[in-house]
Amino acid sequence: MKKKFTIPTPASYVLNAAILFVIWLAISMMISSGVITNYWRGILITIGINIVLATSLNLACGYLGQLPLGHAGFMAVGAYAGAIFMKATPAAALIRSGNTLAVLPLFVVAVIISALVAGIFGILIGIPALRLKGDYLAIITLGFGEIIRVVLTNIDSVLGFKFTYGAAGLARIPKFTSFNICYFMVILCIFIIHTFMKSRHGRAVLSIRENEIAAESVGINTTFYKTSAFVLSAMLAGVAGCLYAGYIGSLYPSTFKFMKSIEILVMVVLGGMGSMFGSVLAAIVLTALPELLRAFSDYRMVVYSLALVLMMIFRPEGLMGDYDFSLKRIIQKIVNGIINRRKGNE
Amino acid sequence: MDFYTLIAQIINGLQTGSVYALVALGYSMVYGIIMLLNFAHGDIIMVGAYVVYYSIASFALPPLLAVILAVIMCTILGVAIEKVAYTPLRSAPRLSLLITAIGISFLLENGAQLLFGADQKSMSPMVKGGFSMGSVGISYAAVVTIVVSVIAMTALTILVNKTKMGKAMRAVSEDMGAAQLMGISLNRTISFTFAIGSALAGIGSALYLCAYPQSSPTMGSMLGIKAFVAAVLGGIGSIPGAMIGGFAIGILEALVAAAHLSMWKDAVVFFVLIIVLLFKPTGILGKKIQEKV
Numbered sequence: 124m125k126k127k128f129t130i131p132t133p134a135s136y137v138l139n140a141a142i143l144f145v146i147w148l149a150i151s152m153m154i155s156s157g158v159i160t161n162y163w164r165g166i167l168i169t170i171g172i173n174i175v176l177a178t179s180l181n182l183a184c185g186y187l188g189q190l191p192l193g194h195a196g197f198m199a200v201g202a203y204a205g206a207i208f209m210k211a212t213p214a215a216a217l218i219r220s221g222n223t224l225a226v227l228p229l230f231v232v233a234v235i236i237s238a239l240v241a242g243i244f245g246i247l248i249g250i251p252a253l254r255l256k257g258d259y260l261a262i263i264t265l266g267f268g269e270i271i272r273v274v275l276t277n278i279d280s281v282l283g284f285k286f287t288y289g290a291a292g293l294a295r296i297p298k299f300t301s302f303n304i305c306y307f308m309v310i311l312c313i314f315i316i317h318t319f320m321k322s323r324h325g326r327a328v329l330s331i332r333e334n335e336i337a338a339e340s341v342g343i344n345t346t347f348y349k350t351s352a353f354v355l356s357a358m359l360a361g362v363a364g365c366l367y368a369g370y371i372g373s374l375y376p377s378t379f380k381f382m383k384s385i386e387i388l389v390m391v392v393l394g395g396m397g398s399m400f401g402s403v404l405a406a407i408v409l410t411a412l413p414e415l416l417r418a419f420s421d422y423r424m425v426v427y428s429l430a431l432v433l434m435m436i437f438r439p440e441g442l443m444g445d446y447d448f449s450l451k452r453i454i455q456k457i458v459n460g461i462i463n464r465r466k467g468n469e
Numbered sequence: 470m471d472f473y474t475l476i477a478q479i480i481n482g483l484q485t486g487s488v489y490a491l492v493a494l495g496y497s498m499v500y501g502i503i504m505l506l507n508f509a510h511g512d513i514i515m516v517g518a519y520v521v522y523y524s525i526a527s528f529a530l531p532p533l534l535a536v537i538l539a540v541i542m543c544t545i546l547g548v549a550i551e552k553v554a555y556t557p558l559r560s561a562p563r564l565s566l567l568i569t570a571i572g573i574s575f576l577l578e579n580g581a582q583l584l585f586g587a588d589q590k591s592m593s594p595m596v597k598g599g600f601s602m603g604s605v606g607i608s609y610a611a612v613v614t615i616v617v618s619v620i621a622m623t624a625l626t627i628l629v630n631k632t633k634m635g636k637a638m639r640a641v642s643e644d645m646g647a648a649q650l651m652g653i654s655l656n657r658t659i660s661f662t663f664a665i666g667s668a669l670a671g672i673g674s675a676l677y678l679c680a681y682p683q684s685s686p687t688m689g690s691m692l693g694i695k696a697f698v699a700a701v702l703g704g705i706g707s708i709p710g711a712m713i714g715g716f717a718i719g720i721l722e723a724l725v726a727a728a729h730l731s732m733w734k735d736a737v738v739f740f741v742l743i744i745v746l747l748f749k750p751t752g753i754l755g756k757k758i759q760e761k762v
Binding site: 254427429 | 500504506554557558561562563564565566567568569571572573575576579580582583690694697698701705732733735736739740742743746747750
């Protein structure tokens with residue numbers, strides 16, 4: 124009987140946490156020493172927001188196997204909810220006086236509000252939308268996304284007071300999204316999706332993707348799981364929106380056009396649908412690359428779209444396919460390789 | 470709103486509606502045959518509009534020649550896109566095909582921005598003037614638009630129902646494999662469908678310029694989405710459905726604008742779409758497909 128080296132799950136969590144801590148330490152040291160300039164710190168935060176968006180869409184798209192085209196709508200709802208809440212609190216004065224620690228509880232409340240409001244919209248949209256399949260689902264979520272944008276633009280004239288400030292934009296939002304907050308939220312979101320997908324609920328979601336009728340016939344409540352995965356995806360998009368509002372400082376409904384949803388979808392597809400690692404990698408590459416190519420900024424969107432088409436023709440499964448990075452698996456493989464070689468020598 | 474404004478608005482609606490209907494036909498035919506939401510279709514219209522603009526503004530061609538040139542260019546572009554981007558993916562999952570279409574749409578929009586600049590290009594209207602019937606003013610542009618699109622749709626219906634190629638198209642959309650076994654050339658039929666759809670888009674772009682005489686790189690995206698909504702509303706894959714859907718969306722928009730709610734126009738269109746999809750997911754004239762295990 125061959126004995127295999129395995130790392131127990133709690134140990135692998137500790138290992139991952141340690142690695143993430145080391146990465147955080149390295150980046151914060153680079154920020155404080157000035158190796159990463161303010162400009163690049165902004166890009167790092169944008170990358171973080173895009174990672175949350177891509178991984179949350181990956182949940183609905185890659186794992187659940189649906190094609191929602193209204194992700195930007197949920198992001199918008201979360202962004203406006205968080206921003207309106209933060210503007211109502213004394214957060215701006217606290218940030219100005221440098222008391223960032225006191226902003227933290229306000230931020231936590233804002234994120235929860237964003238997630239809840241986006242989640243409510245997720246339920247409202249998900250229950251009717253998920254009755255449909257494939258292209259129809261795509262189109263109905265696209266429609267909802269556009270409706271959310273039009274409502275955000277015009278709601279003030281119906282309400283009679285300034286609420287979203289319409290097309291002029293919601294300005295002077297306290298800039299509460301620091302790199303640390305963003306880094307932590309990215310990890311939290313990935314952790315939530317990871318644990319959800321590794322639980323029996325996650326396996327139920329995967330079985331719906333593989334074959335909905337078969338899943339239903341073995342007793343899985345498909346409506347419940349479809350809706351819950353969709354709502355979780357919407358909630359996390361809302362969190363990303365909240366982070367975005369706190370980073371950018373002013374919100375315009377035109378930011379959350381249909382094209383924004385497509386941009387997020389492109390990240391998921393290029394990374395490989397159903398691969399968390401792929402989504403993260405694609406979010407990083409697709410955010411950083413345009414910045415690096417700024418010198419060719421006239422051509423970058425053309426190159427970007429060309430890359431998308433070529434990718435689909437030559438590698439339709441995405442960069443990573445359904446491969447997922449796992450430190451635990453890699454270490455086990457290396458150690459087992461060493462053990463086997465020793466045995467071979469004996 | 471008095472009766473005459475209502476009539477005037479309905480004529481306006483018919484004018485934009487016939488553009489939507491022409492574009493929706495392209496969506497619907499392509500969807501019917503390879504089950505692809507051709508997101509690039511709206512941008513083909515944009516290219517057509519630029520061809521019309523440049524041939525009139527820079528080369529001083531007569532409008533009719535400009536329109537014919539636009540139709541030819543759109544047809545070539547549509548078939549080229551199909552050959553380069555969609556044919557290699559025919560056996561790939563439908564989602565990759567959809568993403569490719571989105572990529573092509575991106576490419577056309579950004580390519581146009583690079584070539585023609587991001588600003589709007591305004592031109593003098595191709596069809597000027599109008600007449601009045603009672604107290605309802607009707608522009609010649611509206612008459613031309615409605616007449617041309619009705620002729621185009623009639624021609625398309627005859628083509629699909631009476632010719633051999635039309636029979637091949639219907640056969641392929643019903644069952645690709647069986648059609649191939651019957652000796653129908655898949656590549657030729659699909660290319661032909663794209664050619665017809667793109668030619669209609671070319672006509673649509675000229676008619677669009679009659680109503681709104683300006684072209685910009687992003688003009689195709691919203692027009693395309695609206696036309697797609699029209700196709701879904703009428704029942705995607707169905708040719709008369711696309712026409713009904715197009716006119717319905719056009720009139721709906723005009724009525725919303727007449728009620729001084731034009732900023733809610735997009736929301737109303739999508740809301741109606743959602744209601745239709747929820748109660749009759751296959752659209753007004755769509756066929757119900759039984760799903761088998």
